[in-house]
Amino acid sequence: MRPMAQIAMVMNLDKCIGCHTCSVTCKQAWTNRRGMEYVWFNNVETRPGQGYPRRYEDQEKWRGGWELNRRGALTLKAGGRFRKLAGIFSNPRLPEIKDYYEPWTYEYRNLTDAPLGDDYPVARPVSSITGEPMKIEWSSNWDDNLGGAPAYGDLDPMVERLRQEASDKVRFAYEQTFMFYLPRICEHCLNPSCVASCPSGAMYKRAEDGIVLVDQDHCRGWRMCVTGCPYKKVYFNHATGKAEKCTLCYPRIEVGLPTVCSETCVGRLRYLGVLLYDADKVTAAASVPDDKDLYEAQLGVFLDPDDPKVLRACEDAGIPREWTEAARRSPVHALVSRYRVALPLHPEYRTMPMVWYIPPLSPVVDALSATGHDGEDAGNLFGAIDTLRIPLEYLAEMFTAGDTGPVRASLEKLAAMRSHMRALNLGETPDPETASAAGMRPADIEALYRLLAIAKYEERYVIPTAAVGDARRLEESAVPAGCSLDHPGGPGMGGDGPFGRDSGRRRLPLVSVENFHLLRRRQTSDDAEEA
């Protein structure tokens, strides 16, 4: 066993209202620069839809991720080492900017500087790439809220695949269709194909927290990572000629703060926490022959932080106690392994992604209520899951490589939770059958409810600081080592000196009274005892 720690994320799609606040705040924090105009480290897609970049899930075209070769060993889908080096002079599988969208700005100056005339001045769109006036034909969210779905919906690679299997499941006619939002960031995979694709060795996975980063000083702009990532979450900065990607806001994570996208999420649907996993098992799990076994295989890689054997191994591996402690309280561990309601995005790419999703149930309840049935009755709900407007098969294509079993199990747990909690809220005795039908105990259901519905800030984000042993020094390092008034002749010197008033006495060390975590606990706790 070789335990390692990973900061992972879970998103509860039931709660995503598609407001794009995460995308905008991320853009403002990280990619509001020249060369990165077209880049969204975080984007929110309407599904069904083509996604960003267009049809990125079509791996027959883009060749991202891993596949098994004839001998059953894991190889890069875009070709191994020799093929990469032989083809290094151009990369035929590289998406062009137009596959994302051509970024533009407007000629705002014309509004004030246009000469006096009969016509009202307008601000024409101007391409940020060519500098020429352009016609806006696509953007990162062109098919938001199913815009154009009757005409373009079939271009969704997942819909395309479903059409071959169950053609009547997906409808784009108004009042027959369905949609949900899918916020996406870098998956910070356990088996990252972008890192494996980088010829320069500039991309790396941090051993302490599993964050995948690009070393900007060593990147030489070979662009293989862009192709290697099946989620197309590594981008090429066309101004600097280097690759850039989501950093999981590591400067924030290191001091125990959630990422910008999580912090600003209006729906409070993101969860951040530590997962412990066995690094020795990753390759074997990523190479199981059947795509549909990949979800279970990945669950098998994770370690149980309550197991004393695991804790001892973590200690031997040098994982700090604060981290194993955080892993026990981790909401991600609870949702992924304990309750098994969260599912990975496209496990069939074999990268072992670490941003997981709770599939959406909400439209079912509304649809059931609209037909005059009791939308929160467990029996009705369970029956309705198979006839969801969002077809189970579609969700399964996204989260379990087409296996509807885990998706149904997850949705049943969510349905049981609704039914159980409604009974509690109405003062009825909840039927224990409801819980057990979904394979849970009432206590589990209430804990899951607390995590998903109450969703306290401290329970959503359990992030240990980067350097526990050095945490105090880190916090103090913001304070200058000496007093800023202590320069020669400054007011702090006020007569002190070898023969002055405090002569021979040592100054007290400067320590801030309240450290960062105390302050945050005080500001965010609900009652006085907690603080």
Next chain:
Amino acid sequence: MTVLLWGALPYVALALLVAGLVWRYRYDKYGWTTRSSQVYESRLLNIASPVFHYGILFVLAGHLVGLFVPVSWTETFGVDEHAYHLMSLYGGTAAGVLTVAGVGLLVYRRRTRAPVFRATTANDKAMYLLLLGAIVLGMVAKLTHTGGNGYDYRSTIAPWARGLFTLRPETGLMTGVPVLYQAHAVVGMVLIAFVPYSRLVHMFSAPVQYLFRPYVVYRTRDPRRLGPRPERRGWERLGG
């Protein structure tokens, strides 16, 4: 003039190359990239770039053989002067044609595709001029001396080039060389000097180590580098 061109210029070029590489590695690692324009335009580049790069690699190999393999070595392998000439003529011309076609298509693409042209710097233009100049001059020099066994540069230019590395440059050997070959050599030396100061520097980061490293790279935090980066000289806080 002879000493200046054939005794001093080669060393100046070499010094500029080495110093430039060291300087670039120490102070401009961030700028050390291919500066690819493929995200703007992919279709032409997918043809032109491999053609050019493979062409220029053959050209490089040809120059290394031509300049640094003495006549006596090839003769011990039983390759006589005429056979060598034919090999160098046809092989060299094929590589040259590949290279010229590739670079021509690349320049055409750069000029006609608006986003690519907009991303072209003055440095790039100078680089293209030198590169094209060197390649075209070399081709012309070779193709204007095809009679008989061609111009025998292996008894003049090659010994001179080898002499440079033994620190005994025989500049006299270069006086009788045809003007076209001389011009090609001068432009080539300027190009070599220019490499580290242009985007051509990416040739020195050919990622051969990719063949030998494990696929997934892990990095651990440097325990000595926790907290903020130490202040660099000249950037200290005031009043500290």
